[in-house]
Amino acid sequence: MHISRDLLIKSIQHVFKALSNNSHGILSGLYIYAGNEEVIFRGSNVSLTVQYKACITDSKIHIFNEGSIVCPAKYLYEIIRKLNDGNVILEVNEQLILSITSGNTRVCLSGMSPIDYPFIPTQDHQQTGNGIDVSCNSLKYLIKQVAGACSTSEGKPILTGVSLEVQGNQLTMTATDGVIRMATGSICIKNGMGFSGSAVIPGVNLIEIVKLLDDDHGMVTIQFSPHEIRFITQNQLIESVLIEGLYPPTRNLVPTSHVSEIILNIKSFRQMIDRVFVLADYHLITMHVSEKKLELISSTAEIGDVRDTLFLEDKNGVNFSISINGKYLLSTLRCIESDSIRIRFTGTMSPLVLLPVLEDSTWLFLLNPVMRRINV
Amino acid sequence: MHISRDLLIKSIQHVFKALSNNSHGILSGLYIYAGNEEVIFRGSNVSLTVQYKACITDSKIHIFNEGSIVCPAKYLYEIIRKLNDGNVILEVNEQLILSITSGNTRVCLSGMSPIDYPFIPTQDHQQTGNGIDVSCNSLKYLIKQVAGACSTSEGKPILTGVSLEVQGNQLTMTATDGVIRMATGSICIKNGMGFSGSAVIPGVNLIEIVKLLDDDHGMVTIQFSPHEIRFITQNQLIESVLIEGLYPPTRNLVPTSHVSEIILNIKSFRQMIDRVFVLADYHLITMHVSEKKLELISSTAEIGDVRDTLFLEDKNGVNFSISINGKYLLSTLRCIESDSIRIRFTGTMSPLVLLPVLEDSTWLFLLNPVMRRINV
Numbered sequence: 001m002h003i004s005r006d007l008l009i010k011s012i013q014h015v016f017k018a019l020s021n022n023s024h025g026i027l028s029g030l031y032i033y034a035g036n037e038e039v040i041f042r043g044s045n046v047s048l049t050v051q052y053k054a055c056i057t058d059s060k061i062h063i064f065n066e067g068s069i070v071c072p073a074k075y076l077y078e079i080i081r082k083l084n085d086g087n088v089i090l091e092v093n094e095q096l097i098l099s100i101t102s103g104n105t106r107v108c109l110s111g112m113s114p115i116d117y118p119f120i121p122t123q124d125h126q127q128t129g130n131g132i133d134v135s136c137n138s139l140k141y142l143i144k145q146v147a148g149a150c151s152t153s154e155g156k157p158i159l160t161g162v163s164l165e166v167q168g169n170q171l172t173m174t175a176t177d178g179v180i181r182m183a184t185g186s187i188c189i190k191n192g193m194g195f196s197g198s199a200v201i202p203g204v205n206l207i208e209i210v211k212l213l214d215d216d217h218g219m220v221t222i223q224f225s226p227h228e229i230r231f232i233t234q235n236q237l238i239e240s241v242l243i244e245g246l247y248p249p250t251r252n253l254v255p256t257s258h259v260s261e262i263i264l265n266i267k268s269f270r271q272m273i274d275r276v277f278v279l280a281d282y283h284l285i286t287m288h289v290s291e292k293k294l295e296l297i298s299s300t301a302e303i304g305d306v307r308d309t310l311f312l313e314d315k316n317g318v319n320f321s322i323s324i325n326g327k328y329l330l331s332t333l334r335c336i337e338s339d340s341i342r343i344r345f346t347g348t349m350s351p352l353v354l355l356p357v358l359e360d361s362t363w364l365f366l367l368n369p370v371m372r373r374i375n376v
Numbered sequence: 377m378h379i380s381r382d383l384l385i386k387s388i389q390h391v392f393k394a395l396s397n398n399s400h401g402i403l404s405g406l407y408i409y410a411g412n413e414e415v416i417f418r419g420s421n422v423s424l425t426v427q428y429k430a431c432i433t434d435s436k437i438h439i440f441n442e443g444s445i446v447c448p449a450k451y452l453y454e455i456i457r458k459l460n461d462g463n464v465i466l467e468v469n470e471q472l473i474l475s476i477t478s479g480n481t482r483v484c485l486s487g488m489s490p491i492d493y494p495f496i497p498t499q500d501h502q503q504t505g506n507g508i509d510v511s512c513n514s515l516k517y518l519i520k521q522v523a524g525a526c527s528t529s530e531g532k533p534i535l536t537g538v539s540l541e542v543q544g545n546q547l548t549m550t551a552t553d554g555v556i557r558m559a560t561g562s563i564c565i566k567n568g569m570g571f572s573g574s575a576v577i578p579g580v581n582l583i584e585i586v587k588l589l590d591d592d593h594g595m596v597t598i599q600f601s602p603h604e605i606r607f608i609t610q611n612q613l614i615e616s617v618l619i620e621g622l623y624p625p626t627r628n629l630v631p632t633s634h635v636s637e638i639i640l641n642i643k644s645f646r647q648m649i650d651r652v653f654v655l656a657d658y659h660l661i662t663m664h665v666s667e668k669k670l671e672l673i674s675s676t677a678e679i680g681d682v683r684d685t686l687f688l689e690d691k692n693g694v695n696f697s698i699s700i701n702g703k704y705l706l707s708t709l710r711c712i713e714s715d716s717i718r719i720r721f722t723g724t725m726s727p728l729v730l731l732p733v734l735e736d737s738t739w740l741f742l743l744n745p746v747m748r749r750i751n752v
Contacts, residue, residue, distance in 0.1 A: 072679055078654040079682070082647070097680075105651060109680035271458070275481060278454040303448055304473075304485035306455070 001034045004060040005080065005088050005102065011052050012077050014236065015043035017212055018050035019073050029070035030077075031117045032090070034063045043073065044118040048205045050212055051120055051237040069111040071098045079107050120230070120239050131223040132166055133191035136233065139220055140210050142173055142187050144335045145363045147210075149175040149183035150203030161200035163247040164222075164229070166192065171222075174250050175203060176366075181328050182253055182351075185363035190219060197224050200247050205240040212238055253366060255353060258344035260317030262289055263357055264310065266341050270333045272296055272308045277326050279306045284370055285326035289345070290319040298326070313340055320345045323370045324352060332365050377410045380436040381456065381464050381478065387428050388453050390612065391419035393588055394426035395449050405446035406453075407493045408466070410439045419449065420494040424581045426588055427496055427613040445487040447474045455483050496606070496615050507599040508542055509567035512589055512609065515596055518549055518563050519582050520711045521739045525551040525559035526579030537576035539623040540598075540605070542568065547598075550626050551579060552742075557704050558629055558727075561739035566595060573600050576623050581616040588614055629742060631729060634720035636693030638665055639733055640686065642717050646709045648672055648684045653702050655682045660746055661702035665721070666695040674702070689716055696721045698728060699746045708741050 015030060023045055031042035039061060042051045056063055069092045079100060080088070089101040096111040143162075151159035156178060163174045169189045176182035209231060213220065216233075223230040231238040273296065276285055280298035288295040292312050299305035322345065332354060333341070338361070344353040354365040391406060399421055407418035415437060418427045432439055445468045455476060456464070465477040472487040519538075527535035532554060539550045545565045552558035585607060589596065592609075599606040607614040649672065652661055656674035664671040668688050675681035698721065708730060709717065714737070720729040730741040 075654060075676070075679055079651065082651040082654065084647070104685040105648075105682065106684075107655070107680060107682040110678060271460070272481075275455065275458040278451060278458065279483070300451070302486060303451055304483060306481065306483040308482075309480040 001039065001064060001090055002062040002087050003039065003054075003090065005083050005085055007054055007060045008080055008088055011039070011041045011054050012073075012080060014052040014212070015041045015050045016073060016077050017208065018043040018045055018048050018238075020045040026070060026112055026116050027118075028073060029112055029117070030073035031068065031070050031114055033068040033114070034090075035066055036063070039063070042117065042120075046118065047202060047241050048208060049118050049120055049239045051239075053235050053237075055235075067092050068114040069096060069098055070114045070117050071109050071111040075109060076100075079109075120237055129193055129195055130197070130225065131193070131221050132171065132189045132195055133219045133221050134171055134187055134189055136213055136216055136218050136220045138187040139171075139222075140213060141337065142171070142185050142363075143206050143210050145185045145365075146173040146175050146183045147203045147206045148331050148335060149177060149181045149365070151177040153177075158200060158243055158245045158247060160203055161243040161247070162203050162206050163198065163200050163250075165198040166196050166224075168192075168196075174247070176248075176250055176253070178248075180325060180368050181332075182250055182366040183332070183363065184250065185361075187362075195224070198247070199224055199229050200243040200245065201229055201240050202243060209238055209240070212236070253351075254364065255344075255346040255350055258317070258346045258353065260289065260320050260345040261315070262294065262312050262343050262345075263314040263340055264294065264312060264343065266333055266336055266338060268310055269294075269341070270330065272310050273326050273330050273333070276306045276308050277330065279304055280326055282370075283325045283327040284323055285329070286321060286323045288319075288321045289315070291315075317345070320348075322348060322352065324367055325370055328367055332367070336363075377415065377440060377466050378438040378463050379415065379430075379466065381459050381461055383430055383436045384456055384464055387415070387417045387430050388449075388456060390428040390588070391417045391426045392449060392453050393584065394419040394421055394424050394614075396421040402446060402488055402492050403494075404449060405488055405493070406449035407444065407446050407490055409444040409490070410466075411442055412439070415439070418493065418496075422494065423578060423617050424584060425494050425496055425615045427615075429611050429613075431611075443468050444490040445472060445474055446490045446493050447485050447487040451485060452476075455485075496613055505569055505571055506573070506601065507569075507597050508547065508565045508571055509595045509597050510547055510563055510565055512592055512594050512596045514563040515547075515598075516586050516589055517713065518547070518561050518739075519586050521561045521741075522549040522551050522559045523579045523582045523586075524707050524711060525553060525557045525741070527553040529553075534576060534619055534621045534623060536579055537619040537623070538579050538582050539574065539576050539626075541574040542572050542600075544568075544572075550623070552624075552626055552629070554624075556701060556744050557708075558626055558742040559708070559739065560626065561737075563738075571600070574623070575600055575605050576619040576621065577605055577616050578619060585614055585616070588612070629727075630740065631720075631722040631726055634693070634722045634729065636665065636696050636721040637691070638670065638688050638719050638721075639690040639716055640670065640688060640719065642709055642712060642714060644686055645670075645717065646706065648686050649702050649706050649709070652682045652684050653706065655680055656702055658746075659701045659703040660699055661705070662697065662699045664695075664697045665691070667691075693721070696724075698724065700728060700743055701746055704743055708743070712739075 033040040039054045083102045091099045098109045098111045100107040165172045170186045172186040174184040221232040276296045276298040279300040286297045294310045340357040342355040351366040351368045409416040415430045459478045467475045474485045474487045476483040541548045546562045548562040550560040597608040652672045652674045655676040662673045670686045716733040718731040727742040727744045
């Protein structure tokens with residue numbers, strides 16, 4: 001087939017990210033299928049499979065014969081990236097050699113048979129009734145807010161996943177590492193067709209999916225199956241495996257009352273944590289709230305210490321002090337697209353509750369305190 | 377003293393690069409001296425010492441008391457980088473604590489006594505007669521062209537250095553790894569005062585010096601001493617140790633005749649090597665020159681091969697084939713600021729000679745062939 005280098009690069013980039021760096025055999029390859037009406041590119045690391053469809057109605061493609069091949073992804077991508085702009089001709093012969101011709105450059109790559117390559121069965125969820133539609137941008141924002149709170153240790157595999165729950169017209173995601181932090185948030189379903197259900201998706205896959213989904217104002221269809229979940233847009237089809245097991249209940253972790261509440265400018269707070277973080281052994285930062293000020297204190301043994309002060313936008317309740325892990329606080333604040341944040345102090349041994357200031361946002365973040373040191 | 381954050385960042389950045397990542401004790405520190413007329417910042421890894429001078433005539437500094445300190449460089453740099461813009465107050469107390477105050481931020485860093493910190497004696501080379509002046513930009517370009525050809529193995533320490541030779545009004549640099557490649561080039565001395573001499577400088581230091589020297593159209597004074605060499609600009613003073621020993625003669629390595637000469641567009645040639653490089657086992661690339669064309673061929677076992685063709689700008693002499701290490705060819709071409717390059721073929725077992733097309737450039741690069749494989 002003939003295809004423009006631009007479109008070829010774009011298509012390969014879409015699926016390339018799904019490939020693992022250290023995969024061998026067929027999974028080190030990228031699947032290409034040229035059909036009558038479309039060219040399909042697919043990459044997979046077993047846990048996550050990504051497919052991109054380029055339509056021949058796009059005048060940048062001309063297909064002569066139907067066919068498919070799996071070819072070494074890393075080499076294919078590097079070569080295409082380095083070709084001069086213009087038309088690229090891809091041909092596959094009977095010995096499974098993919099030849100790539102562009103201008104004065106001719107590359108031959110040994111391919112593999114596509115028979116064993118991971119396959120994504122297509123279903124019409126309007127018929128099966130196991131899917132929902134959500135806004136692509138809302139979905140990406142929800143994942144960013146929640147997925148970072150997953151556990152990264154394999155001790156309890158279920159906690160390395162994010163819980164997805166569909167109920168009524170709400171999609172809710174929840175993640176926790178079971179020790180320090182918990183995050184949750186919801187978005188509205190645009191077209192649910194009465195479906196309700198739940199699934200636990202590997203957090204690393206969800207974080208990858210945020211990067212994979214095109215930045216657009218369109219919709220994503222999420223299709224639930226017993227063992228997989230699919231995210232479908234016009235040109236993309238992303239399939240992730242699920243983590244088996246029951247996600248632990250998290251609702252009872254959220255404190256129902258608080259003794260103090262402050263409201264802060266997120267940007268200034270973030271910059272301030274960033275500064276004190278330079279001298280924070282074990283990421284430990286102590287917060288002192290008194291009157292209308294928040295003071296952060298941290299130190300590094302034998303090197304020095306830092307103190308920084310920020311004026312609060314608002315405060316209700318008593319003064320308080322608490323020591324927290326600044327790393328988790330900083331990574332949470334980085335995911336919040338808002339000017340201000342509400343922080344509730346619920347006691348020296350209970351979690352801080354981070355909440356949006358605006359009523360129409362639905363996320364919530366819990367951060368457990370660190371045992372306080374005597375001298376800071 | 378009071379100093380603007382901008383100027384402080386700039387000063388620290390200048391000397392920070394000289395510090396090694398894994399240095400301990402006093403050398404993990406950055407030296408700061410506040411005098412009556414200037415603030416001096418200094419960083420050192422013993423082999424290379426860099427000093428930057430900020431003048432108090434610059435209204436961005438106000439000094440209250442003379443004093444000096446050595447403080448933990450990594451922490452200092454990170455903290456200053458993260459401060460808000462504005463004025464920074466630096467104070468040193470008798471316990472060698474450096475306190476940094478800026479806005480609502482206050483940092484205390486444990487310092488070290490500056491007594492043991494590497495020192496650069498200053499001399500006036502107009503009196504000692506051991507120095508030369510050259511254009512800063514020409515010097516940087518010369519180093520880029522030559523220093524990459526140094527050996528990186530410690531087998532023959534002298535070859536990890538670059539030979540500098542001052543004779544008449546020429547500064548000549550030469551480097552070779554003793555096996556595959558040799559590079560040499562010259563620039564004019566602007567103000568030599570009759571000095572002639574030579575030195576061998578660690579190649580890694582020269583490469584660092586290119587990054588350290590400000591991009592400007594000014595002059596650099598190079599001062600030769602028996603054990604050190606200094607590069608001096610208005611605000612900077614960079615001192616490198618020398619490698620002891622006699623640099624081997626290299627003039628006899630350059631072939632005096634050739635059987636074929638081609639002229640190529642550098643940019644196209646570079647892009648072409650970059651492409652074939654994707655499939656080049658052991659960086660091996662075969663060049664075939666026939667009629668007015670250069671064909672490059674390379675391959676990766678079990679993956680595939682690539683062939684690429686480029687039309688020559690000019691050719692004199694016979695057709696030829698030679699196999700070379702593409703990595704060295706590519707890194708050389710990246711250092712040449714010119715549209716075209718002249719390549720001389722001097723025989724299957726002799727080096728390729730790379731030369732400028734323009735007569736007023738003086739560099740020369742030799743690249744020995746690699747034993748050819750039977751099947752490509």
